[in-house]
Amino acid sequence: IETKLPKVGTTIFSVMSQLAVQHQAVNLGQGFPDFEPPPELRDALTRAMNAGKNQYAPMHGTAGLREQIALKTERLYGRKLDVDTDITVTSGATEAIFAAIAATVRAGEEVIVFDPAYDCYEPAIELQGARAVHIPLTVPAFAIDWQRVRDAVTPKTRMILINTPHNPSGAVLSAADLDELAAIVRDTGIVVLSDEVYEHIVYDGAHESVLRHPELAERSIVVSSFGKTYHCTGWKVGYAVAPAALSAEFRKVHQYLTFCTFHPAQVAFAEFMASTPQHYLELPAFYRAKRDRFRALLAPSRFKLLDVPGGYFQLVDYSAIRDEDDLAFSRWLVEQGGVATIPLTPFCERPPGTRLLRLCFAKSDATMEAAAERLCRL
Numbered sequence: 001i002e003t004k005l006p007k008v009g010t011t012i013f014s015v016m017s018q019l020a021v022q023h024q025a026v027n028l029g030q031g032f033p034d035f036e037p038p039p040e041l042r043d044a045l046t047r048a049m050n051a052g053k054n055q056y057a058p059m060h061g062t063a064g065l066r067e068q069i070a071l072k073t074e075r076l077y078g079r080k081l082d083v084d085t086d087i088t089v090t091s092g093a094t095e096a097i098f099a100a101i102a103a104t105v106r107a108g109e110e111v112i113v114f115d116p117a118y119d120c121y122e123p124a125i126e127l128q129g130a131r132a133v134h135i136p137l138t139v140p141a142f143a144i145d146w147q148r149v150r151d152a153v154t155p156k157t158r159m160i161l162i163n164t165p166h167n168p169s170g171a172v173l174s175a176a177d178l179d180e181l182a183a184i185v186r187d188t189g190i191v192v193l194s195d196e197v198y199e200h201i202v203y204d205g206a207h208e209s210v211l212r213h214p215e216l217a218e219r220s221i222v223v224s225s226f227g228k229t230y231h232c233t234g235w236k237v238g239y240a241v242a243p244a245a246l247s248a249e250f251r252k253v254h255q256y257l258t259f260c261t262f263h264p265a266q267v268a269f270a271e272f273m274a275s276t277p278q279h280y281l282e283l284p285a286f287y288r289a290k291r292d293r294f295r296a297l298l299a300p301s302r303f304k305l306l307d308v309p310g311g312y313f314q315l316v317d318y319s320a321i322r323d324e325d326d327l328a329f330s331r332w333l334v335e336q337g338g339v340a341t342i343p344l345t346p347f348c349e350r351p352p353g354t355r356l357l358r359l360c361f362a363k364s365d366a367t368m369e370a371a372a373e374r375l376c377r378l
């Protein structure tokens with residue numbers, strides 16, 4: 001058959017998870033916690049199923065969950081949302097990202113993305129007949145060079161896609177970055193898609209959500225994921241926030257892509273968010289402890305550890321161990337070193353030329369210790 005996505009193979013997350021099983025490696029590759037969601041949340045899910053919440057949810061999400069998302073958004077980012085028009089619950093952030101791109105980007109248009117870019121962005125852009133314009137982030141800070149963005153904007157630019165905290169580096173955008181972005185998109189038709197799935201995992205200072213920036217928020221679709229916040233990536237529930245007119249377009253796609261999202265989980269999240277709002281406030285301390293523990297365990301190794309301002313990934317420089325590209329080194333490491341990681345090359349238009357790997361530290365102490373023991377032998 002004539003393929004629509006000739007450059008796309010199997011995502012590196014599946015490839016690495018499979019290799020981890022095959023080689024009995026400690027899996028620090030695909031980003032998921034190896035511990036359970038809070039027991040109260042699991043109980044709430046069971047209760048929702050036993051209370052008969054097993055049929056289609058309302059198309060845009062349950063009113064209770066949208067209410068909780070609105071409360072949180074106002075509390076954290078000072079933005080008042082219309083519960084009926086501005087929030088759509090989706091089947092993970094992945095669905096929200098696809099729907100946002102499909103709803104706004106037309107054939108022949110351009111979307112600016114920053115490399116390394118999370119791997120679901122480009123295929124979604126290409127399926128619209130549009131083109132991803134890749135701008136590399138600076139290394140090692142993984143910051144945006146705004147002059148390069150200004151130079152890349154053309155009359156065809158329809159969207160700028162940002163991700164803060166950034167996967168894989170954990171870099172966070174500042175208020176000044178958002179001001180730069182606002183100046184670039186002002187008086188244009190450019191839509192901002194802001195992937196903020198790690199919004200609650202920022203270690204120093206507050207997360208600068210686009211929702212905190214009134215001018216940007218007016219032209220943005222902001223995406224988040226309950227999987228990251230509540231340690232349940234397998235439940236696949238996320239959401240998109242956008243002003244009414246943009247949300248209306250977003251929902252045209254959402255209603256035919258999935259129609260609605262797993263109903264019992266929405267009931268459970270609404271209940272848990274109402275009863276335990278401190279969960280997400282405590283998340284930075286929770287993951288800071290893991291980050292610091294992991295870094296201490298790796299300190300005696302020959303890996304150089306980059307700073308981690310947010311998220312739950314540690315980038316390490318392996319150049320003292322082997323002189324080869326990250327695809328080769330990550331392959332060697334899972335097969336010979338017994339640890340699965342994620343290389344950065346699959347997230348870049350051109351090989352980044354760095355000697356960096358991504359390690360997930362959303363893991364129990366035992367997993368981190370087992371991995372560190374192997375990594376410190378190299």
Ligand code: PMP
Pocket residue numbers: 031091092093094095118163166167195197224225226227233236237238
């Ligand atoms: N964006 C980023 C940056 C991610 O890291 C992830 C998943 N880890 C997603 C989107 C997708 O989130 P979900 O699992 O809710 O679809």
Ligand code: GLN
Pocket residue numbers: 013014029030031032167
């Ligand atoms: N977002 C997760 C990560 O970055 C992976 C999700 C997936 O496997 N699609 O590791």
